[in-house]
Amino acid sequence: MKLIKLDAIDSTNDFLKGLSQKEKLENYTVVTAKSQTKGKGQMGSNWDSEHNKNLTISILIKKTIININEIFNLNILVAVSVIQVLNDLKISNLNIKWPNDIMAENKKIAGILIENSIKENGKIESIVGIGLNVNQTNFDNLPKASSLKNVKHQDFDIDTLQESVVLKIEGNIEKLKNNEIDSFWNEYGNYLFKKGKPTLFEDTYQQRFMGIINRVTRNGQLEILLEDDSMKCFEVKEIMMIY
Ligand code: BTN
Numbered sequence: 001m002k003l004i005k006l007d008a009i010d011s012t013n014d015f016l017k018g019l020s021q022k023e024k025l026e027n028y029t030v031v032t033a034k035s036q037t038k039g040k041g042q043m044g045s046n047w048d049s050e051h052n053k054n055l056t057i058s059i060l061i062k063k064t065i066i067n068i069n070e071i072f073n074l075n076i077l078v079a080v081s082v083i084q085v086l087n088d089l090k091i092s093n094l095n096i097k098w099p100n101d102i103m104a105e106n107k108k109i110a111g112i113l114i115e116n117s118i119k120e121n122g123k124i125e126s127i128v129g130i131g132l133n134v135n136q137t138n139f140d141n142l143p144k145a146s147s148l149k150n151v152k153h154q155d156f157d158i159d160t161l162q163e164s165v166v167l168k169i170e171g172n173i174e175k176l177k178n179n180e181i182d183s184f185w186n187e188y189g190n191y192l193f194k195k196g197k198p199t200l201f202e203d204t205y206q207q208r209f210m211g212i213i214n215r216v217t218r219n220g221q222l223e224i225l226l227e228d229d230s231m232k233c234f235e236v237k238e239i240m241m242i243y
Contacts, residue, residue, distance in 0.1 A: 001166060002029045010038040012058040013115055013129040020060055020125065029060040030166055039131065042113055043237065053136040054147070055161050061126040064173050068124065071116055072220035073181055075100050076188045078112055078128055081168040083191055088164070091151060095193035098213070098222050099236055102132075103193055106243070107146035109133050130165060134158055189215060193241075200242040208242065 002025065009015045012031045019025060033056050039047035049056055065074055079100040086094055086104070095103040102110035113129040133139075133147035134156050148156050172184070189195070195213045201224070202208050211224035214231060221233040 001170075002026055004029070004031045006031065006033040008035040008037060009033045011036055011040050011129075012056055013040055013113060013127050014038075016058040016060055016127050017115065017117075020127075025060055027060065027062045028166065028170055030162075031058045032056060032162055040113055040129070041111055041131075047111060047113075047131045049131060049133070050136045050138075052158075054134045055130065055132040055158050055165070057130050057162055057165065059128045059130075059166060059169060061128055061173070062123065064176065065116070065124045065126065068118070069219070071124070072218065073176070073184075074126055074128070075112065075114055075220065076181075076184050077172050077176055078114065078130070078169060080184050080187045080191075081172050082110055082112070082130065082132070082165065083187070085161070085164045085168050086148075089148070089152075089156075091148065094191060096188060096191045097193040097241070098216055099220060101193075104146060104148075104151045107144050109146050109148065109151070128169070132161065132165070134161060185218075192216065194243065202240045202242055204238060
């Protein structure tokens with residue numbers, strides 16, 4: 001595994017993407033940074049992180065997703081891998097908020113941004129970006145954010161976490177190649193935040209409605225049981241959970 005450790009960069013995802021366009025990188029090339037000046041979150045949001053307090057990492061993954069229809073499998077695998085690392089650290093009350101926010105005690109402690117591209121030869125390459133809040137304790141204006149230190153009241157070594165996360169993802173990708181994807185889906189379903197509980201949602205027209213999360217479909221949609229007893233599937237951009 002090739003590891004590139006940076007002090008500061010705009011975004012580790014963008015840096016790794018740019019590098020992979022310029023040169024042939026080995027599978028599992030990893031980029032970390034102590035600071036990101038333009039950290040990217042899901043759906044065009046920012047990812048802010050205090051200098052040298054958290055894990056900000058991007059991993060290049062090749063030869064894993066063969067079929068474009070199975071692209072959500074990598075989200076499942078990465079989210080479950082982060083959960084497994086946190087479980088090993090005895091972090092309790094863990095959940096995955098669809099599609100792939102990692103929650104501890106009902107607050108977000110990690111976010112995942114996977115950017116996929118199809119190469120000229122038709123192969124799919126993914127940049128897996130993970131932001132894990134580790135030793136930062138102050139989240140001004142972000143009441144729903146937390147960190148490992150906030151939940152465990154101790155400091156964690158960021159390099160050790162980086163190694164654990166990469167090794168876990170690598171190991172799980174090997175399992176994926178042995179057709180073990182169903183076990184990752186089961187684990188994802190077991191950790192799904194608010195599954196089976198009446199929950200408030202808001203759609204793109206700011207209309208609020210109650211529903212009960214049933215499952216995440218294989219193409220990554222959230223299936224919700226509505227008040228009129230119908231079942232409806234939503235894309236990420238279509239709804240927001242109010243919690
Ligand atoms: C989210 O919105 O939940 C996704 C956050 C992803 C943040 C990580 S930090 C490392 C990598 N580089 C980025 O610019 N973003 C991801």
